[in-house]
Amino acid sequence: MKTIVAITLKGIFRDKVFQGIMVTALMFLFIPIFASLSMRQVTELTITLSLSLISFILLLLSVFLGGTSLWKDIERRYTFSVLGLPLSRRSYLLGRFGGTALFVIIAASVLGIAAFCVVAYSSSIYPSDRPIVWGSMILCILFDALKYILLIAFAFLLSTVSTSFFLPVFGTIAMFVTGGVTQQVYEYIHSPASKTLSPFLKQTATALYYIIPNFGAFDLKLYAIYGLPLPANGLLMTSAYFVVYVGLLLSVSSSIFTRREMR
């Protein structure tokens, strides 16, 4: 499995994905200029823009790497030669997932360093009233990476049942949008404002809330931007949620992929 992880990582670098990220990361250079337009919170705006840029790049990586990795192998018939080796399908799938997830962590780390440089530069020119909590920024980027790894796991699940890349790519995008609002929907249907909704609709929405991944919990931007105290208990629960949910998705994916008929 380690070999598959290494091959996956090498393949991503060979496809010049990293160079693509670096080109997009050039936008970091413009962040201090744009943030200087703020009247009262230049540093906060710099952090907002930096974290959003990282999140956006990681989203693109998750959708395109996660949604096309397995499909590409099957399409190019690489799977036949690889699975001819003494390697289980499950190890192959987990190796592919591990390699992609590792690349997301590497990309997040590099982009995080770029963000720190930009924030340090901005705050040296326009000192902020609020302290910059670097630890919160690191945790914010880490939890962002975890969120996108979870999304990749979902993309892999869709890839195991799909014969084209449309379902994994568009399904992953749809899941990203849906997973970002499930908490709001849950809170709405459990508030007095939803009394006009039918009980069936409420029960369906509640059931979906438990099934669909909840990405809202991974969003720590507000804490990082304004240096607010992080909820330790919440972070622990979110981490546990990540482990359990990814484990569940990968088990189901492995189970489907093992039984899948390859043509």
Add this chain to the structure above:
Amino acid sequence: MVKTVFATLACLVLYGILIVPFTEYLHNRPFDEKMGYIPSVTALRIVAADHKELVAASLVSKVLMYFGGLSVKNENDILPILPDYKRMSGILHGAVKLDPYNMDAYYFAQSFLTWDVKQYKLANDLLDYGMKYRTWDWMLPFFAGFNSAYFMKDYPKAAEYYKRAGELSGSELHFSLAGRYMQESGQTELAISYLSAMEKGERNPAVKKNYQIRLSAFKEAHRIELARDKYRQERKAEPATVEQLVRAGYLTPAPVDPYGGTFYLTPDGKVATTSKFAFGGKKDNSQNDGESHERN
């Protein structure tokens, strides 16, 4: 090859011709068009996904750029265009719903809502909303205190805001302002007790001295208040001047304003001073506008 070069050159020329009117058209679009359709906050929350802070910042930036652009335009125009303040306010209110910590939105909204639109209550409601989130920020209560005192003449509320601003900033100025407005709102005793506590806790000698002077002035004002009330009670009449209270034996010794001013009674019986409880604030009694340095 020649055809391709020719086609490229032709496109470049056409682009050059088109880009100027195109930019002009975009630049001169009306506000609604320029800002684009902005969906409700609920819809924006869904669309923004995990970029709510970014969307909020972009809304604020849109309003700022619109306002800035219009200001420049109006400087060079014979017929200036009035900014669409209602829309601007709506967008900034939406921005703080997405990111309740965004200081730019509060700062900018409160500035035009008070000075330009005269929506003081709306401005203070927005600042109150911000105070729930930016619990460390002394600026929001400071702005609200100023709005309450200067625009709304609601001195008890101003004192409350300035007290909060003082607690957050540790600034002597805010505490002094809070004490002053407590006094002006007729809560002299409260102001005295508040300033006494501040004076006791202050370690900086200069600041401590400042508190002591203000405290001494308020105590003198309170002495006049008590004398006036006693005069009213015993003589069933209103005293005309502070000197009358001294002459009648209700006020001994005569009150001294440590700021160098002279205490006097306003026609409605309030105690005021020509110094406005500040050094350098002394002016003729007759010129006194009675705006903010009287008390019941």
